Amino acid sequence: MNHETAQNSRKRLTADCSKCFGLCCTALNMIVSSDFPINKAAGTPCDHLQSNYACRIHRNLREKGFKGCTVYDCLGAGQFVSQITFKGQNWRDHPKLGTIMFQVFPVMEQIHEMIAYTVEALSYDLPHALTDKLSSQLKKLRDITKCEAEYLLSLDLVKLRAPLNELLTKISASVRANYIEKLPTPKSYEEYDHGGSDWIGKQLSGKDLRAFHFRGAYLIAADLRRADLRAVDFIGADLRDADLSGANLMTSMFLTQMQINSAKGNVKTILPFYIQRPLHWSH
Ligand code: SF4
Structure with a gap:
């Protein structure tokens, strides 16, 4: 997949609240916590x-205790369900549709x-067999998105x-492995594998963690300031309140907007091109 096609694919995965019937604000629950001040x-x-379907406190979500709303990202699912699956019929005018929507x-x-993960994977230089x-x-997943609501609900x-x-x-x-091979002093491949590890609150500021495997790792409140995180696989990693100020994530893999929104950072944090710098990050 070339850069332009990947960019277009990602655009479709960007939330457009103006075309959504407030689905995240309705469909999902809230529990009193550091993320929400209420139960819903x-x-x-x-x-x-x-x-x-606009939020009355959109500009003051964090001040009002709704931090969770500033972290959540539907990856464009809200407008897709509203406009494609339910063909623009909203749950206020069609209350019977609400439950299934x-x-x-x-x-x-x-x-x-x-x-989103598939599109990212296709942007890497891979053997043809993997690309195919x-x-x-990708085709299968895109076809599924166009299916009827009942079919979507029956999916495993x-x-x-x-x-x-x-x-x-x-x-x-x-x-x-390709990245590690090019490092001046590579360690053994196993030393990069930290999948599922518990690094909660760990001091890692300024560390060279390039090409680490952090799949499903717990990095909650880890100090990653100025860490070199290029080519790190972050799929499913928990980055809540991890401090990424000044860190380099330029070529980090399988990073989501929601993971970044849940972390701390600043203007010096280097992010992959497809991730937006959160408005709530410090300067
Ligand atoms: S506070 Fe605003 S953004 Fe959060 S769920 Fe309520 S309406 Fe939606």
């Missing part, structure tokens, strides 16, 4: 959601996440994700 049941509109939304969000498998995965997402997970693991290994 799934399928119930948030009190701050206005009749035009709210159930479809998190399913679509997961499919969009799989598409990824392209057919674990089963759907399994072949992609296998491919992404191979791709991560291949890309990082």
Whole structure:
């Protein structure tokens, strides 16, 4: 996939709240925590959601305790469900559609996440066999997004994700192995594998962590200031409150906007081109 095609694919995975019927503000639940000041049941509109589906406190979410709303990213699932799956019919005018629409939304969000990983994987220089498998995965996932709501709800997402997970693991290994090979003093490949590790609150400022494998790792509140995180695989890693100020994530792999939104950083943090710098990051 060339750069332009990848950019276009990513645009479709960018949330456009103006075309969504406030699905994240309605379909998802909230639990009193550091992320939310209230409890809200799934399928119930948030009190701050206005009749035009805009948030009444959008400019002050963090000050009002709704940090979770500034972290969440639907990857474009909201507008897709609103405009494509339900053909622009909203749940206020068509209340009977609400229940199914709210159930479809998190399913679509997961499919969009799989598409985002696939699009990223296709941007790497890979053997043809892998590229072909990824392209057919992408087609399959895109075809699924266009299916009827009932079909989407019948999907076994674990089963759907399994072949992609296998491919992404191979791709991560291949890309990082190539990167490691070019390092001036590479360590043994095993020393880069920290998948699922518990590095909560760990002091890693200024460390060279290039090509590390952090799949599913716990990096909550880790001090990663000025760390070199190029070619690191972050798939599924928990980066909540990790400090990325001044860190270099230019070529980090499988990083999501939501992971970055949940972390801390500043203007000196170098991000992959497809990740936006969060507005709430310090200067
Ligand atoms: S506070 Fe605003 S953004 Fe958060 S759920 Fe409520 S309406 Fe949506």
